[in-house]
Amino acid sequence: xxxxxxxxxxxxxxxxxxxxxxxxxxxxxxxxxxxxxxxxxxxxxxxxxxxxxxxxxxxxxxxxxxxxxxxxxxxxxxxxxxxxxxxxxxxxxxxxxxxxxxxxxxxxxxxxxxxxxxxxxxxxxxxxxxxxxxxxxxxxxxxxxxxxxxxxxxxxxxxxxxxxxxxxxxxxxxxxxxxxxxxxxxxxxxxxxxxxxxxxxxxxxxxxxxxxxxxxxxxxxxxxxxxxxxxxxxxxxxxxxxxxx
Amino acid sequence: xxxxxxxxxxxxxxxxxxxxxxxxxxxxxxxxxxxxxxxxxxxxxxxxxxxxxxxxxxxxxxxxxxxxxxxxxxxxxxxxxxxxxxxxxxxxxxxxxxxxxxxxxxxxxxxxxxxxxxxxxxxxx
Numbered sequence: 001x002x003x004x005x006x007x008x009x010x011x012x013x014x015x016x017x018x019x020x021x022x023x024x025x026x027x028x029x030x031x032x033x034x035x036x037x038x039x040x041x042x043x044x045x046x047x048x049x050x051x052x053x054x055x056x057x058x059x060x061x062x063x064x065x066x067x068x069x070x071x072x073x074x075x076x077x078x079x080x081x082x083x084x085x086x087x088x089x090x091x092x093x094x095x096x097x098x099x100x101x102x103x104x105x106x107x108x109x110x111x112x113x114x115x116x117x118x119x120x121x122x123x124x125x126x127x128x129x130x131x132x133x134x135x136x137x138x139x140x141x142x143x144x145x146x147x148x149x150x151x152x153x154x155x156x157x158x159x160x161x162x163x164x165x166x167x168x169x170x171x172x173x174x175x176x177x178x179x180x181x182x183x184x185x186x187x188x189x190x191x192x193x194x195x196x197x198x199x200x201x202x203x204x205x206x207x208x209x210x211x212x213x214x215x216x217x218x219x220x221x222x223x224x225x226x227x228x229x230x231x232x233x234x235x236x237x238x239x240x241x242x243x244x245x
Numbered sequence: 246x247x248x249x250x251x252x253x254x255x256x257x258x259x260x261x262x263x264x265x266x267x268x269x270x271x272x273x274x275x276x277x278x279x280x281x282x283x284x285x286x287x288x289x290x291x292x293x294x295x296x297x298x299x300x301x302x303x304x305x306x307x308x309x310x311x312x313x314x315x316x317x318x319x320x321x322x323x324x325x326x327x328x329x330x331x332x333x334x335x336x337x338x339x340x341x342x343x344x345x346x347x348x349x350x351x352x353x354x355x356x357x358x359x360x361x362x363x364x365x366x367x368x369x370x
Contacts, residue, residue, distance in 0.1 A: 135321060136297065158279075164277055165277060165295070166295075168278075170297075
């Protein structure tokens, strides 16, 4: 069956995202805009994953629990998990590897951990917009070792993509690469291409989803995605990108 | 000024010394390798904090023969290995890109004498 997926969305935990982006609003808007398989990918943290699970379930979405990790070269990499615990565990691993930059929320933006009903749970003092001390190659390898789907984000963006930061996409263990403009797939160097809305504001939600053909069983009895099935389906011939029939 | 003059005169740590010596006529300072690919010239020394093996690949593509890694950033082994393969000199310094660029600019444009290798180098690390 064809599933409408979006692997790249921020919540109010990301300092650069709108405070309106609660997991609850993300789930409601995602459903309203026809998405089915939706990842929450805040910068270097998965602390809103528990709320995301509840909100996604409420709206009948299949959630993915991710992080958009920042390598020391400032390349953004999506790391996606099937469960809250895996994402939180990987987030803990990354948290102690963030460069300890001073965090001034008035200048850099709020970072809000919320519950499923937009109640404030925590305001972390560590700056999640910082880069990690991990190089891009090491970050991707570590992500795979943690069983994440590893997808370099917006590699065609003029900032924070593999190509802007590193000149070209290095070889690596990626399951796919994300493009903002999938019409030109030459930059993907033969990797499977996905798109993602990279939603920071409510109006961004659902702007760049993709279609993926998934076999029966991809949605488990607990409502979560079977990550092995999903990983196996990340193949160009099973994916419909925006602008394609 | 030649590549082989860089380390001694600017107090740089030589990380990869197997290089083809060449005349340096300018520098290019950037941390975005996409920018380096499009803008740097082939007799430049690249001044950057981007310590990744792609830096060497991009330098090779452009024809840059020497790279200075600033702010004492750690340099991965595979970057050093590919610099050796490509014959590109690799240096490191605790100084910032600004400090290194300023010192090199002054020397290349005759604004100051080449500092003596035994002279103390400003170090803000």
